[in-house]
Amino acid sequence: MSAADAVTDSLAGLRDRFAAVREGRPADYIPQLALADPDAFGLALVSMDGHRYSAGEAEVPFTLQSVSKPFVYALALSALGLDEVSRWVGAEPSGEAFNAISLEPGTGRPANAMVNAGAIVTTALVPDTPDEPAFDRILHCLGRFAGRGLDVDEEVFASESATGDRNRALAYLIRSTGTLPVDPVRAVDRYFRQCAIRVTAVDLATMAATLAHGGVNPVTRERVVSAEVAAGVLAVMATCGMYDGSGDWLLRVGLPAKSGVSGGLIAVGPARFGVATYSPPLDATGGSVRGHAALEAMSRRYGLHLMLNPALPGSTVTLVTTADDLPSAPSGERGLRGRVGVVAAQGAIDFTAAERVLYALDESGPDGGPVVLDLHDVTAIDSVARGMLHNGLARFTADGRRAAVVDPKDLLGPVDAVRERTGRDLPRHATREDAVAGCARALAGED
Numbered sequence: 001m002s003a004a005d006a007v008t009d010s011l012a013g014l015r016d017r018f019a020a021v022r023e024g025r026p027a028d029y030i031p032q033l034a035l036a037d038p039d040a041f042g043l044a045l046v047s048m049d050g051h052r053y054s055a056g057e058a059e060v061p062f063t064l065q066s067v068s069k070p071f072v073y074a075l076a077l078s079a080l081g082l083d084e085v086s087r088w089v090g091a092e093p094s095g096e097a098f099n100a101i102s103l104e105p106g107t108g109r110p111a112n113a114m115v116n117a118g119a120i121v122t123t124a125l126v127p128d129t130p131d132e133p134a135f136d137r138i139l140h141c142l143g144r145f146a147g148r149g150l151d152v153d154e155e156v157f158a159s160e161s162a163t164g165d166r167n168r169a170l171a172y173l174i175r176s177t178g179t180l181p182v183d184p185v186r187a188v189d190r191y192f193r194q195c196a197i198r199v200t201a202v203d204l205a206t207m208a209a210t211l212a213h214g215g216v217n218p219v220t221r222e223r224v225v226s227a228e229v230a231a232g233v234l235a236v237m238a239t240c241g242m243y244d245g246s247g248d249w250l251l252r253v254g255l256p257a258k259s260g261v262s263g264g265l266i267a268v269g270p271a272r273f274g275v276a277t278y279s280p281p282l283d284a285t286g287g288s289v290r291g292h293a294a295l296e297a298m299s300r301r302y303g304l305h306l307m308l309n310p311a312l313p314g315s316t317v318t319l320v321t322t323a324d325d326l327p328s329a330p331s332g333e334r335g336l337r338g339r340v341g342v343v344a345a346q347g348a349i350d351f352t353a354a355e356r357v358l359y360a361l362d363e364s365g366p367d368g369g370p371v372v373l374d375l376h377d378v379t380a381i382d383s384v385a386r387g388m389l390h391n392g393l394a395r396f397t398a399d400g401r402r403a404a405v406v407d408p409k410d411l412l413g414p415v416d417a418v419r420e421r422t423g424r425d426l427p428r429h430a431t432r433e434d435a436v437a438g439c440a441r442a443l444a445g446e447d
Contacts, residue, residue: 253296
């Protein structure tokens with residue numbers, strides 16, 4: 001048990017809330033997808049610090065399908081640049097279904113890279129050389145987004161290939177306008193194989209978090225694409241990622257997102273997190289019913305809408321150390337408080353900042369000992385973060401550890417789980433150093 005498990009608790013709560021939803025059904029136009037367990041429901045979240053949280057069937061493998069589109073679009077942008085890619089595929093919402101004939105009058109360009117027509121073109125744009133075939137580039141790039149090597153579900157690939165005549169028809173129609181740069185048969189075969197790449201919800205959350213982190217995988221710390229490419233992909237996801245439901249999604253959920261007919265769904269909080277769900281039953285637009293409901297509820301509960309609560313800049317946790325390593329610790333007291341950890345935070349605390357504080361609490365304190373949480377430089381704690389911190393501190397102390405809080409502005413409010421001397425109990429003239437030292441002495445049993 002750890003304080004940061006409060007994030008896992010939130011995911012588990014969403015799963016419990018929506019697991020009983022029975023609307024929708026798995027995709028059956030690709031026979032292999034119809035075999036998916038309709039009760040499977042997993043959620044995963046990856047923070048900008050690379051911390052991974054999950055609930056339910058988050059490790060169950062399934063195929064990417066259309067969730068592959070943003071990442072292959074990122075690969076094409078990285079290889080060719082925005083201007084060249086835009087010659088072949090547009091960036092306008094189609095307002096139509098994922099498999100519609102959405103071609104620009106006069107040019108024949110597909111409307112955007114998130115619908116099938118545009119994705120077939122985007123996939124065809126990936127450079128194909130003897131040294132590095134196009135699909136190898138795609139598989140390697142998507143693996144870097146996920147932070148591990150990925151593979152293809154050959155049975156799903158064969159099933160898609162056997163039933164994919166509409167996509168072949170789209171490819172030939174696009175080729176007739178002059179906007180498909182390779183042979184239609186090769187283009188569609190490559191597209192089917194891309195859709196059949198196998199992932200888990202945790203993989204998808206990591207991939208989404210890489211876009212959120214400006215193209216840097218927060219788990220591996222590898223730069224996968226440039227910040228400019230990541231921003232461009234998120235822009236198209238925000239306006240086109242949910243097909244003809246994109247406007248309603250952006251209004252209600254407020255996060256760039258992409259759905260897939262295997263039941264995968266990702267959403268991105270730029271500079272905050274990547275989140276993914278897996279649940280095979282689909283709605284009329286081809287999106288996961290439970291995933292859609294869970295992410296909408298999550299956005300409302302935690303105030304994640306981009307237009308409502310922009311990401312806060314700067315570092316949240318400014319110090320993780322032990323009390324006797326503080327510069328202000330009197331030499332005579334050093335060693336007496338060495339077994340007490342100190343976590344200092346600053347600025348305004350929201351969902352993302354609270355997650356960082358909770359993780360720092362778990363990592364602090366020598367040998368799992370007591371910890372002082374210093375909120376002296378914190379300017380505000382919103383209601384969501386306050387609840388997370390209360391829950392996390394309760395879990396922290398339930399695990400047998402002791403904590404004290406320096407909270408001179410009383411931003412956190414009463415915390416029943418923290419029963420040691422707190423910064424609020426000290427005289428008004430006490431300095432920050434006095435407050436931390438007093439808490440550390442109390443926790444170490446010196447007072």
